[in-house]
Amino acid sequence: MRIDRMNQKNMRGSSPEARQEADLFPAQGTFARRQFAGILALMAGVAAFPRLAEAAVQPKFAAARPFSWDSLVQQARALAASPWAAPGVSPRAVADFDAVGKLTYGQAQALGGNVRLFPAAKGTSPHAVKLHLVENGSARELLDARGLFVGGKAADPAGFRVMTADQRSDWMAYLGASYFRASGSRDQYGLSARGIAVDTALPKAEEFPSFTEFWIENLGADHVRIHALLDGPSLTGAYAFDCRKTASGAGAGVTQDVRAALFFRRDIERLGAAPITSMFWYDQSDSAKRGDWRPEIHDSDGLALWSGSGERIWVPLTNPSVNRTNALRADHVKGFGLLQRDQAFDHYQDDGAYYDRRPSLWVEPQGDWGAGTVMLYRMPTDAETQDNIAAFWVSDQPAKAGQNREFSYRLNWTSQDPTVGTTARCVDSWQGRAGRPGDTPGAQDARKFVFDFEGPTLKGLTRDSGVTAATNLPPKALLHAAAYPVAGQEGRWRVTLDVLPSAVPAPEFRLYLKRTSKSGGEQALSETVIQGVQP
Incomplete structure (x- = not known):
């Protein structure tokens, strides 16, 4: 399972100190060897493009219809009863790399006040998604996104990012398959989360279900509620993300309260809940792997686990010579995550990608998930542009066709180590x-x-x-x-x-x-x- 991605620096304001990497997520593909040349390689962010006048054309919406969690669950259940249909490539997917950058980062109207769109792009994120704005229990579908891209250009959205109150940067983004990420407490993107993992780390092709529709409800400058419909060959799902950004204090970072209802079309050999993907090339422990002048290059340096028995476990990440999988017993798991404990700038010496600022991601199950394991999958890599680490929880109960399953959990994107406690x-x-x-x-x-x-x-x-x-x-x-x-x-x-x-x-x-x-x-x-x- 390898995800190739792009390390691209997205300006957060005009000073070098404000820069943030905004390498985004893969579209569809095989986790075994996914080739992903990121959408954003060329972009240096908002500051790189001229400020354009607000587009005269306005987006168009359908009439408002009632919307609720229950209605989304019903939609997912009904969808699971029909055969899966592979998503088609958007007829308006942008092929020119420069054009993708301008449509993404040029000056354009925001959706719902704080959401800006990613355009469908050939070769990276070619599948369009449906978007809906939610207000007071009703949703309006976006029918025409012109006005939401620079110059009123016609393009289909492939995802979106949630902007800060000053509109100068974004703190959360969804793009490609079921991938999403948040910038944590130091305004820096790093590792990614996914809605679900299907058959990861098995001797067969991994399956990548996709978020095909989103319902976005703006609840304030730093609070947004997102609902999503997931669809894939083996399952469908209804998702709710209650997302908050906290600027300072003990809870600084981004928290997402996640609720998922899954419906299985067919048997799934390995169903991974709350999956995380990251990159580890090398650190100070193995200089032989080094292929670069920088002392360390990684988004995360270890897997942390808090088992139901109370044991705390730490697995330092490595860049193995062959694929390796750890299955860690985690009955009634209290928490797990991929962390970036090392946050000293001089250990990385990278003033562009800022690996010292990359957030950790900690998963807190809500309720008892029962008996299961946390799995850590590592693949060899020789570049920082390839995600080669995955972690997720697998229940002892098999996922069978016709069944359904629910998960609730909290995601904490933060630079504060969530495992700090009474033990060393x-x-x-x-x-x-x-x-x-x-x-x-x-x-x-x-x-x-x-x-x-x-x-x-x-x-x-x-x-x-x-x-x-x-x-x-x-x-x-x-x-x-x-x-x-x-x-x-x-x-x-x-x-x-x-x-x-x-x-x-x-x-x-x-x-x-x-x-x-x-x-x-x-x-x-x-x-x-x-x-x-x-x-």
Whole structure:
């Protein structure tokens, strides 16, 4: 499952500090090897285009009709009873790359006061979507979008973006299949979410259902409610997104309360709820992967999981040599997400794509999802323009034709780590040659793994506090282990492990910090890190 995309810098105002990358989403295709040359590669944003006069032509709408969540669910249920029809390419899909940019970022009228449209574009997002404006329980369908594109040009919408109050930037966007994203708390796009994942990480083609219709209700400058109809070969769905942008404080970022009702046309081997896609090329832990002068390049650096049992898990992301899948037990899951914990600019040195500002995405199930697993899928990549990471939750209950299923959850797009709590977190990791620096190397294929932890449970502890690193490595694989406080860094502890990969019986091992009291009792001090040992 690879999504090729475009890293494009969208100006947020006129200063370099205000720039934001607005690489958008793929249209349809195979997740195994999707070639996506993004719509926005050429655009430098609003500031790059001349300000044009407001178009004289006005958009046209159908008469208002009653609209509700119940009516949308009925529509999705009825649609599932009929065979799937593949969407056609818009006859007005724009072929010229420059024209796409001008239609997207040129000065034009907004829909409902804060929504601007993406035009259908050949080769990237060729399928038009239906749009409706909702007010007071009634919806008006957009029949003619002229006036909503520069110069009153005739074009079909393929998606939309929600603008800030000053209309200078956008904080949320939907475009292509069931993809959407939000800019988080630092005005920066990064990873993406999807409505649903169908047969991801299986030895067959992945299916990409699409949002085909949207109902948009403007509830204020930083509050919009979006309903969407999903359609695909195996299922249909009704979706509701209650979306809020908060500028500052503990809740800074974007939250989306999501409700989904799904109806299955046929059996689905793997149904992934609340899927997230991201990009990881390399970080400081593996310099051999580096193909660029920048020290690190990634949208996310790890998968975090809060299981129903209360265990906290952290899986550092890697760029594997072959496709890899982790299935993490997550019965009654409390939360999971792909996070960007490392937010130091000097670790990336990128003053255009701003990887240090990329948001994390945390999923909070509303209600009990039951027994299931969180799956992490990783593919090899050699470029930052390819999404190669996916995470989603899979129920133990199979999805069978004729059944229906509902999910409710909250999405938190934020730069504040949602896993901060009473346990210590893994905040950095490295790999290198085993042995003591400067000494003659020991076993030739042995590797040193280094992990740094921070958190309130570690403050005040010393080398005499009974803190050790607990692992599931067998004795023949663990050549040396140490855990100690980092000098001059309050509450920061380091674990070093010399590991013989050939003696490790699994593709990864587990590690956490624990404290043993004088009476023999044990206390877990940190989240559990699941570290891969195979390239």
